[in-house]
Amino acid sequence: MKKIIFIKTLTLLLLSILIVSCTEPYALQTNTFEEAIVVEASITNEFKKQEIKISRTYRFEENGPTFETGATVIITDDQGNTYDFEEQSEMYISTSEFQAVPDRQYKLNITTADGKTYQSNNQTLTTANQIESLIPTVVTKGDGERGVQINVNSFDPTNTSKYYRYTYEETYKVIVPKWSPNDLYYNSLSNAFELSIRDPNTRICYSSVNSNTNILTSTNEQSEDRVNFPVRFISDQNYIISHRYSILVKQYVQNLESHTFYKTLKDLSSSGSILSQNQPGFFYGNIRAIENPNEKVIGFFDVSSVSTKRMFFNYADLFPDEPLPPYFNDCHIVTFNLTDPGPPSTTSELINAIENNTVRYFAHGYPEYHMVIPVCGDCTSFSSNIIPSFWIE
Structure with missing residues (x-):
């Protein structure tokens, strides 16, 4: 789901460059479509098989993105190491486990089946910064809705992390x-x-759901690099916390370039309509077409340090003696x-x-x-x- 939302948002972005300063009602049609390659590439300091997704933008009447098959995908570093990727289940997965390490420059190289070559800028691993805690608190929002707010806390004494992106997987017990x-x-x-x-x-099952939005924050305007950020709010009327609930939060430390890309993407997807007075136009990531510098390429090659933390709570822990949702x-x-x-x-x-x-x-x-x-x-x-x-x- 997260992948489809990412691709769909970027498809809307590409279409928006073809609709400039619209002041009259306009019906989007297929003939406004412009195909572009879409790259979702992130490697981390986790020792694992890294994953890269390559697809194509798609028309509104189509069900979803088309996976780019037959590509050659390689990551290289400035010490001459090469990390090969192979096609598996609509993903490109590294043939061996590896991790990004500090003070080394990494570059993504893609050659598609039709011979087109794409290459990223050099990227280095960001500062490692561990999540200190996840804290659930009962709060009442300004609109009167009560629920559980889960805050993520971390601190970088070197004051160099600054930019953060979060994802989570929540798992909850279901009793029919x-x-x-x-x-x-x-x-x-x-x-x-x-x-x-x-x-x-x-009678008893366990359901898991992944986050599907870009959750971003920055400490750039603070005197110290300390995070206390609400990563998830759950209404006290939401059945997923009725019994036992767990959340696994991943904290990615980004550089300014990566943070700007994801923030722009988030702002565009939440703007309500690409047919607005403020047309965002096309914004590039850090991946370029080698043969044709004017070709539009959507996506970003991100090298981030990551930290994970999991926590559990029961409904009765936070709402004692209250009826279940x-x-x-x-x-x-x-x-x-x-x-x-x-x-x-x-x-x-x-x-x-x-x-x-x-x-x-x-x-x-x-x-x-x-x-x-x-x-x-x-x-x-x-x-x-x-x-x-x-x-x-």
């Missing part, structure tokens, strides 16, 4: 509210509905009365609902069977019942 230890099925041999034992691992679905009980003559017969409707997997058994008192939709009675219908390896109760 209308779970039953039994399942219902139709036995055609006995011409009757019968109960079976439901898998007990369908409402589940994301109302979970109304649907009753099938088998004595209802129809047409169609209630029996056939219930059989179809079970076979089509659109209901789950909750309770019954013959001739009535009480059913719920899957998300209310079986968490595996939308989540995973595998406990994450990092999970702590």
Whole structure:
């Protein structure tokens, strides 16, 4: 999802250069489209297989970006080292694990299948700065909405980090509210509905969601390089914190060039419309086409130090003795009365609902069977019942 949002925003950006000082209503059409290569490249000081995404801008009527296949992707450094990447699952992944190290210059080199060459500016690793803590606090915003604000804290005594970008992955426990230890099925041999034992691992699941916006801050105007930044706010009515919640925050230290690129991208994506009085025009990253310097290239090669930290909390830790937030679905009980003559017969409707997997058994008192939709009675219908390896109760 984050990748698609990134590409779509940049596609809008490219289209905006073709619409200058619009003061009359204008209908965007396909003939305003200009294709450009899009590069999402970031390497860090984490020792791992690094990843790079290369695609093309896409038209509004298309479903999403087109992955650039068949490219040769290499990162080089100023000491003659070469790091090769190979194509895997619509990504370019380094063939071996490596990490960016201080005081070394890195350059991204791309040659597409049609022979075009693209190259980044030299980039060096930014200052390493560790996240000190993640603090959840109950707050009430200016509009009266109450919830949990999660602040990230860090401090760089050298006062050289300055520019920060954050991403997060949140994971939360889901307990379905209308779970039953039994399942219902139709036995055609006995011409009757019968109960079976439901898998007990369908009651509790764990869902994970990644952030999908650019979360940026800077300490450039502060006397010291100290971060106390709200990276996530969750309403106290959001079911994701109903039981146990965890967030893994990644802090990327950027240089000014990278920070400016991501901030401009964020400002453009939140401006509401590219058809505004203030046309942003096209802004370049740090990647250029070698054969044709006038070719528009979208994207940035970023070399950042990264720090990660995870924290957990239970709803009761922050909201003791308060009722849980409402589940994301109302979970109304649907009753099938088998004595209802129809047409169609209630029996056939219930059989179809079970076979089509659109209901789950909750309770019954013959001739009535009480059913719920899957998300209310079986968490595996939308989540995973595998406990994450990092999970702590």
